[in-house]
Amino acid sequence: MGRITLEGVAKRFGETEVIPPLNLDIEDGEFVVFVGPSGCGKSTLLRLIAGLEDVSDGRILIDGVDATPLSPAKRGLAMVFQSYALYPHMSVRKNIAFPMRMAGLDEAEQKRRIDNAAKALNLTDYLDRRPGQLSGGQRQRVAIGRAIVREPSAFLFDEPLSNLDAALRVGMRLEISELHNRLKTTMIYVTHDQVEAMTMADKIVVLHAGRIEQVGSPLELYRNPRNVFVAGFIGSPKMNLFTGDAAREYGAETIGVRPEHISVSPDSGKWKGRIGVSEHLGSDTFFYVEDTGLAEAVTVRADGEVALRHGDTIWMTPAEDKIHRFDANGDRMAP
C-alpha cells in the first residue's frame, strides 16, 4: 500500500516560503514525477514526504495515517538519492543489507532478499565490490537495491539519473520503468528533465517556485498545457511561443506551436525564414530558422532527412488545430 496525501503542506526556511500551502494526492501504485526548473522546490517537497525536513504547516498522510510526526525510518518509505549516498566503506552486499541489519532481520532472510534484489538488478557479480569500484549505473542500481529490500510502501527518487551520461540515462530510465511495472509500488520521482518526466510518469506534477502549476498525465500536459509555463516546459524541443502580430491574428496574447506541428517547404508556406543551424540526425532534421519577421527564432522539426542546409530559405506552416492560445496572464484560452 502506498497512498500519500499532502494536505496544506507548506515549508518555510526562516522567512522565505519555499513551498506555499499545497494539496496533492498520490494513489497507490502510481508513478508520479515532480518536474520543474532548478530551485523550484522539488527536492524540498520530496524531503518533506520522506520526513527529512519538518513541514512548516499542513499534514502528510500515508495510507490515511498522519505521518507528520513520524521519523523518516518509521514512515516505511525508501529513498534513492541523487548522489546515490552509498556507504563507501561497505561492500555492495553490506550496503544493501544495511537497512535490514538496522531493522534486525535475521541473516537468512537478509541473504534471501539480497540475492533477489541482486538478481533483479544484475548486481550478482558485484556484491563484494566497494561502491568506489563500480560504474555510475551500477552504483545507481545498488542504491535502488538498498531501497527495494526494505519493501517500502513507496519509493522516493531525487534526480537519480542526473549524474549519469546520456546513453546510460536512457538505459536506467527503462530499468526504473520496468521495475515499476513489476513491483507496482508507488514511486515519486523528482527530475528537472522533462523527457524523463514524459517517458516515465503516470502523473506529472509541474512545480514552479513552490507552486503546483499543473497535475496530469504526460499527454494531457503535452496536449493541454494549462499555461505558458507548462507549455514551454513540456515537450522537446521546446514549443515555439510567439507574441505580437502573429498572436494577435489568433486573438491571443501569446500563441504556441510545437516544432513537430510545423510543416516546412522550400517554396511556399505561411512564414518565411532563413535557416541558421540545421541538425541532420538521419531520423529527423531540426531547423533553427532566423529572419522570420516574427520576434523569435523558430524551431522546426521535420521527419527523416530533408535536404535543406544552413543559409537556405525555408517556408513554414503551422498546423492550425495544434496552435495553443494564451491570454495576458499566460493562462490557456478555451479553443
Add this chain to the structure above:
Amino acid sequence: MGRITLEGVAKRFGETEVIPPLNLDIEDGEFVVFVGPSGCGKSTLLRLIAGLEDVSDGRILIDGVDATPLSPAKRGLAMVFQSYALYPHMSVRKNIAFPMRMAGLDEAEQKRRIDNAAKALNLTDYLDRRPGQLSGGQRQRVAIGRAIVREPSAFLFDEPLSNLDAALRVGMRLEISELHNRLKTTMIYVTHDQVEAMTMADKIVVLHAGRIEQVGSPLELYRNPRNVFVAGFIGSPKMNLFTGDAAREYGAETIGVRPEHISVSPDSGKWKGRIGVSEHLGSDTFFYVEDTGLAEAVTVRADGEVALRHGDTIWMTPAEDKIHRFDANGDRMAP
C-alpha cells in the same frame, strides 16, 4: 590554415597499446568529430594531436609540417577542455588575455581581440567577473573565447558540453556550430554522445578500442554503417540488431533496422510482440517490445501519439529497403 595529418600514429601506456597505429586526414576548415564509447581513446588521440602526450610511434603533420617534436604551445592549436580549465583566480578578461600575454602581444592588440571575442560570445558584460561567478554555459564560452583569441589553425574540443545540463547542452551545441560557420577554422571535437556527433560534424570518426571503425559524413554513417559497431553506435534510439532466423531470412548473419523504420499496427504486420515499456513524448512514441519471437527486444518509434500501452499486443513491419545486412565478421554486406 589547419590541415592535420596523422601518419601511423600509435600510443602505448607502458605495455598496453591504447591506440594502434592509425592514419587520418583532417582538411582545413572541416568540423571533425571523434566519437566512440568511453575509454576508446578519443581523448588520448586528441591529446596526441595537441602535444600533451608524446606519440609512441608515427608522425603528426600540421599544414604539412612535422609537428611531432613541437611543444603544445608551438603547434598553433587551441584546446577547450571538458572541465573548461579556466584560471579561477583571473577575471574573464585576464583568462582570455592569458595566451596573448604568454605570447607577448602588445596591450592594444590584446584589448582589440578580447573585445571582439567578447562581443562574438556575448561575454562583454562579464569581462570583469571571476569564472566562479559565471554559469556553466558562460564558463564554456569563456573557454572558447580563450581559444579564439589565439587565432589558432585548429580548435580541439574534448567533450566540452558534458558538464552542462540537457537544455544548455542544446544551446551551446548550436553556438559552437554557428561559430564554426562563421570562423571556418578546422575543429576537432570529441564526444561520446552520438547526437552531438550527428548534429555538428562535417565528418565523423568512429573510434572503437583505439581503432578507427569508419570515417564519413553523418548521413553516410546513418545510411551506410560499415559494420555492426557503427550501425549500433550511430542513431538514437539505437538500431535494432537481429541475429538468428530473422537474419537468415535476409541471407545475413545479422540484420539491423532502425526504430524509425519499423511501422506498427495493433492488428497486423510481420512480427508480433507485447509492449514492455512505452514512452509517450507527445511528439513521438517509443515502444520497447518484448516476447517477439526474435532473440532481442525491439525498439520502435512511432510519430505523434499512438494509443498503445504497456502489455498491449503490437504488430511491427520493417521497411524492407531500410534493412542493413551484416556478415559473420560484422561487416556490411553489399545490398
Add this chain to the structure above:
Amino acid sequence: MARAITPRRKAIMTVIAWTIGLLIFFPIFWTVLTSFKTEAEAVATPPRFLFFDWTLENYAAVQERSNYFRHFWNSVVISFGSTLIGLIIAIPAAWAMAFVPGKRTKDVLMWMLSTKMLPPVGVLVPLYLLFRNTGLLDTRSGLIIILTLINLPIIIWMLYTYFREIPGEILEAARMDGATLKSEILYVLTPMAVPGIASTLLLNVILSWNEAFWTLNLTAANAAPLTAFIASYSSPEGLFYAKLSAASTMAIAPILILGWFSQKQLVRGLTFGAVK
C-alpha cells in the same frame, strides 16, 4: 539533517559547547589573568578571579630583564624566513609529485616525512660542531636553515595534498596557451593554490615559532627567539607565578593572535589530504 533544531536543544548544546570550550581555554585565560596580579595574589587561596588589583608590574619586570622586542623580532624573522624558503623549495617539488606522479611518488613523500622523526637530541653535538665550523651558531640564517629543513617535509606534504585537488587540465590549458613551466607555476598554479599556500605558511610559522630545541641550543644572544626568552623563566627564584605568566603571555600572544585571526585559513588547510 536540516530538520528544525529546537531552541531548547540548541540552548543545551550551547551550554555544553561553551563549557567545554572554556575549560580547554582556561589554562591560557588563567595565565593571562595571573600576569596582571601581584605575586602574592597569584598564589592566594582561594584563587582570585577578577577582584584583585590589576597591575602591569610583571610586564615591566619582564621587559627590564630581557629585551622582549629583539626576541620577538628574531622569532618573526626565523619563523617566517624558514617557512618562506621552505615554500620556495617545496612548491616545485609538490608540483612534480602532484602532477607528474610516478611509481615512487608516494614512497618519496613518506621518506620525506620519516626524516622528521629524526630525534634532535641524538644529533645535537654533530650539528653543533658543524654550525660552529661554518660560523652559523647564533645567527638567524643558521636557524632559518635548520627550521627550513625540519619543516620541509610537512610543507611539501601539505602543498602536495593541496595541489592534487587542482585539476591537471588547468595546467595543461596553460601549456596549450603557451606558458613555459616557469609561468605555469608562477602565474597559474601558485595563485590558484593561494589558500593552500597560506595555510601551509601559517601552520609552519606556528611550528617554527614554538620549536624550542634547536632555537635554544644553537643561539646565544643575537639570534635568540622567544623560546630562549621563556627559557629564562622556567625556574627563577622566589615567588614567580605572576612574572612567569607575564612572560608566557608575551611569548604566546603574537602567535595566538595571528592564529586566531587566520584560523579559517589555517583550519581549512589543516587536513593533509585527510579530507577529500
Add this chain to the structure above:
Amino acid sequence: QDSVTLTIATVNNGDMIRMQSLSDEFTAQHPGIKLEWVTLEENVLRQRVTTDVATSGASHDAQYDVVTVGTYEVPIWAGQGWLVPLNDLPAEYDVDDLLPAIRNGLTIDGELFAAPFYGESSMVMYRKDLMEKAGLEMPDAPSWDLIKQAAAAMTDKDNEVYGICLRGKAGWGENVAFLSAMANSYGARWFDENWTPQFDSEPWRNTLTDYLDLVTNYGPPGAASNGFNENLALFQQGKCGMWIDATVAASFVTNPDESTVADQVGFALAPDNGLGKRGNWLWAWTLGIPAGSQHVDAAKQFVAWATSKEYTALIAENEGWANVPPGTRKSLYDNPEYQKVPFAKMTLESIMAADPINPTVDPVPYTGVQFVAIPEFQGIGTLVGQQFSAALAGQVSAEQALQNAQQLTTREMTRAGYFK
C-alpha cells in the same frame, strides 16, 4: 677605539638579574664595552655553556665571553684549560678578601680561575612563632633528633602547615645536593678511597630512611617534585615550619614584600648527628671567562667589577644591605651595617662550617661537599636523584632505591674507567 660587545651567560636568579639591571654603571665607566645578556634557567644554562666551552676549547670562537659557573664546574673546566686564569686582577680587587672556603674551591694549582659572585651554604630556617607554639626552642646548632621532634610538633596538616620542607625534586643540584650534605652528617660518603660507591652502607640507609620519614610524615604534598623554588614559595606563604636549604633564601624569606612570615623567621646551623660534620653544603656561583673568548681583557674588567667590593656597595646603596650578594668576602661580614642583617651571622658561620676538601667523616678521594668534583657526577647525580625521588614518591622502597643507586653508580664508574 672599537667598542667590544661582551656576551654574558647568567643564571636566572635574583642576584644575577639585579646585576643585569645595574650594569649601566659598568658601561658608563667603560664606554668601549657593550653588554649582551643571555639569562637562562640553571639546567639550560649549564648545558648551553658546557657545550659551548667544551666544543670551542681554546680556539677563539666561544659564543660567550663571561659565563656563570658553579663551584662544581670550575675545577673540572680549569683542569681542561677551558677557563682563563684570573691572576692579574687589579690590586684594588683584593683577592685576599675572598672567603677561604670559597676561594679554595676556585683555585687550582695556585691559580684562581673564577671570581665568586655569591656564595652560599645551607642552614635551617624556621618559624619562631610555630616553634614557640610547639613549646620548643631552636638552638644555634640543632641535631637531627631535634629537627625530627620539632617537625612532628609543628605539623598541622588541616591548616596546611607542614613541619618541614625539604628538596625532593630529582636532580644532582636538587635532592642530591641536600641528601649528600645530610649524608655527610650521618657519616656516609659517596665513594671510598678506591672509588667504590657506598650506597650499600649503613649510614646511607639511615640517611635515606630518616629523610623519607621526615618528608612523608611532616612534609607538604608533592614533595617529590619540590625543588628550591617550590619550597621557597611554600615557606613564604607560611606553609613550612622549617626549611633546610640554601642560605641565600634568607633574604627572600625575610623580605616583607614577598613573604608573609618575614618577621617570624629564625636561623640555625644545619643539623648534625654528633659525628663532627654538619649537614650543610657549600656552593658559589662564579663568573669565569672561557678560554675561547675573543675579548678576554674586557671580560676581565667586567668580572672584576661584578664581584668587587665596589659592586657590593652599589647594591647596598640601591637595594639595601639585605640584597647584597652574600658569602664571598670577609670584608662584607666585617661591615657593621651588614651585621645588622638578621641572617648575616648564620650565613657566614654556615659557610665557614663547610669543608669541601674534607667533606666527610671517613676519608674520600674527591672534593666537594654536596657533589663529587668529577665530570661523571652530573650524570650519576641525576640517576641517583631519580632513585631518591622515586623512593619519596613511594615507587620503590628506601632499600631498593639505595640498591639501584649502588648499581647505577657502579655501572657508570666502571664505564668511566675508575676500576681497571
Add this chain to the structure above:
Amino acid sequence: MATKASKTAARLMISPAVILLLMWMIVPLAMTVYFSLLRYNLLMPGMESWAGLENYRYFFSDPAFTSALVNTLLLVGGVLLVSVTGGVLMALLLDQPFWGQGFVRLLVLAPFFVMPTVSALVWKNMFMNPVNGIFAWLFKTLGMQPVDFLTEAPLMSIIGIVSWQWLPFASLILLTAMQSLDSEQLEAAEMDGAPTLKRFWFIILPHLSRAITVVILIETIFLLSVFAEILVTTNGGPGTATTNLTFLVYVQSLLQFDVGLGSAGGVVAIILANIVAIFLMRMIGKNLDA
C-alpha cells in the same frame, strides 16, 4: 602531462628538496653513527678513541632503557588515544548548531599555539601543583585530599598536558573531515532506520578513518620527540617514570656530555623511530590511497 619534457622537468623540480633532505638526513646521521663508535666525552677532550660497539652495549644494558622504551610507547599511545577520541567527540560537538560556534572554535584552537615549554610551566605550577595549584584548590573545596599529579601519576600527567596541546589539532582535522561527509549519506542511513548512535558508528566513524590516520601519523612524528614537557615538569622522574627515549638520550649526551653514548642512543632512537615510521606508513599508505 606525461610527455618526456614534463617528466624531466619534474625530476628537476623535485631534486632540490630531495637533495636537501638527503643531506639533512645523511650528514648528521653519518656523524652520529661515527661518533657512536667512539669513546668520546666532551668533558674529556683529547681522549677520543675507537670503541666499537661498546656504546651500544652500554646503552642497551642501561636499566632505564626498557622503561624509556615503554614510556615512549605509552606516551605516544596515550596522547593519541586521548586526542583522537577527544578529537572525535569535539568534532561531533563543534558540528552541532549552537550559538557562538566561531568563538568556541577559537577557544578550542588556542592550546595549539602555545609553546610546549610554556604549557608545561603553566600546567605544572598553576594547575598540578598540590599546594598552590588550581586542582589542589578544587579538591580541597570539594573536601578531598589534593592529588599530587606529578608524583602519583607522573606519566599520566604528562600525557594529559601533551594531549591538551594536541587536542585542537585532532579536533580541527576531524571536524573538517566530519563536515565533508555527504549529508545525503546520513539521511540515507536515517531512512534506512539507523538511530543516532548507529549512524555514528556505521557511517561517521568509517568516514573519519582516513582523517584519523592522518592525525595519528602527524602526531606520532611530533610525539616521538616530546622533550620540553618532561624536562620542565618531572625531569624524567620520579625514578624513570617519565623518561622517554628522547629524554634518556638527553640525559646521556647532554648531562654527561658523553657524545659517544648519546650518539649510540640517538642511532637507536632513529632506528626505533623509523620502525614506527614504516609501520605507520604502511597503515597510511593503505588508507590514503583508498
